[in-house]
Amino acid sequence: MLEKHKVLESIVAEKQENKVRLSDFVLGRFVSLVSNKSTKKAVKNGLVWVNGQRGYSGDYIAGGEHIELMQGEEKKNVPQLNLEIEVCYEDEYLAVVNKPAGLLVSGNKHRTLENALSSNLLLSQETDALQRPEPIHRLDYPTSGALLIGKTKQAVLALNKVFEERSITKKYVAITVGKQEESGMVELDVDGKNAKSSYRLLNAVTSERFGFLNLVELTLFTGRRHQLRIHMQSIGNPILGDAEYGKEGQVLQGKGLYLHSHSLEFTHPFTNKTLKVEVNPPKKFNKLFSAD
Numbered sequence: 701m702l703e704k705h706k707v708l709e710s711i712v713a714e715k716q717e718n719k720v721r722l723s724d725f726v727l728g729r730f731v732s733l734v735s736n737k738s739t740k741k742a743v744k745n746g747l748v749w750v751n752g753q754r755g756y757s758g759d760y761i762a763g764g765e766h767i768e769l770m771q772g773e774e775k776k777n778v779p780q781l782n783l784e785i786e787v788c789y790e791d792e793y794l795a796v797v798n799k800p801a802g803l804l805v806s807g808n809k810h811r812t813l814e815n816a817l818s819s820n821l822l823l824s825q826e827t828d829a830l831q832r833p834e835p836i837h838r839l840d841y842p843t844s845g846a847l848l849i850g851k852t853k854q855a856v857l858a859l860n861k862v863f864e865e866r867s868i869t870k871k872y873v874a875i876t877v878g879k880q881e882e883s884g885m886v887e888l889d890v891d892g893k894n895a896k897s898s899y900r901l902l903n904a905v906t907s908e909r910f911g912f913l914n915l916v917e918l919t920l921f922t923g924r925r926h927q928l929r930i931h932m933q934s935i936g937n938p939i940l941g942d943a944e945y946g947k948e949g950q951v952l953q954g955k956g957l958y959l960h961s962h963s964l965e966f967t968h969p970f971t972n973k974t975l976k977v978e979v980n981p982p983k984k985f986n987k988l989f990s991a992d
Contacts, residue, residue, distance in 0.1 A: 707769070708730075708771050709769045710766065713764060713765045720760065722756065722759040723740050726739055728857055735834065740757070742769065743757050748767065748768070782816070787821065788977050790821060792826050792851065792852070794849060799839050801842050801844040801956050802841065802842060814835055817835075824852050828854055830851060830853060834856050835849055837923065840926065842956050842957035843959045843961065845872070845960040845979050845981070846962065846963060846977055848868075848964055863923070870923075872918040873916070873985070874928065875913055875914065876916055877911070877913065877946070878938075879904075879911065882900070886932075888934050895922045895927050897918060899918050901914055910950065913988055916937075929942055939958055940952070941955055963977065
């Protein structure tokens, strides 16, 4: 018999029209599980029980089941990184930080943005405050810019819903290579999933080495891995410094990728006011184009 730990929360499943996988059913139903990531981890670690037995991700919920969330072992040593991160906006519920290029958002390594958040953000005074604030989305390792953070359990749930419903406007700035049209829409599947982006030319200069360099504003309508990099490459205007999708010889030594998350705009889930946060691109952009 498996050892059953202390019960944190319990629910009785309502009748379902169609059977639902356990990991999908419990998402958002337990206050302690604030994201897809934490829900799947709880199920994987045997902390979600169904009718007195350990539940598994592949189990199906039809209705009437008694579902319990168990208390897991507390982490004794929570990793914390002393790295200064620019905070662009912060309140009791959420924050927007400026992720540096060349930094992982999260993962198993010690040097991640997630491990640096608690030393850069104020602890929320809400009753469901997170000791470790949680990134809501991801930016590639070489990409810099605006990253949304949840500071409470309810904020993480609400902000995840904002992303799931695509009710957030995400704009980037990038420098692309080659003569480019004034504006356009790119709809090209990424990893077999629908992906949609748009671009708008802000400035262009001739370049002896690259022909043309363009300062472009990119709008992300879906959030696939490497989406903007793949989409710009697909129309013949790869992003400058892209070692993976660019053309040979288009990587400036030591300068990295010229892609920056410039702004996030959405309705604040707790104040119901429109929140728009803009983060200026790194200085390397201004060396090729004016700040205008």
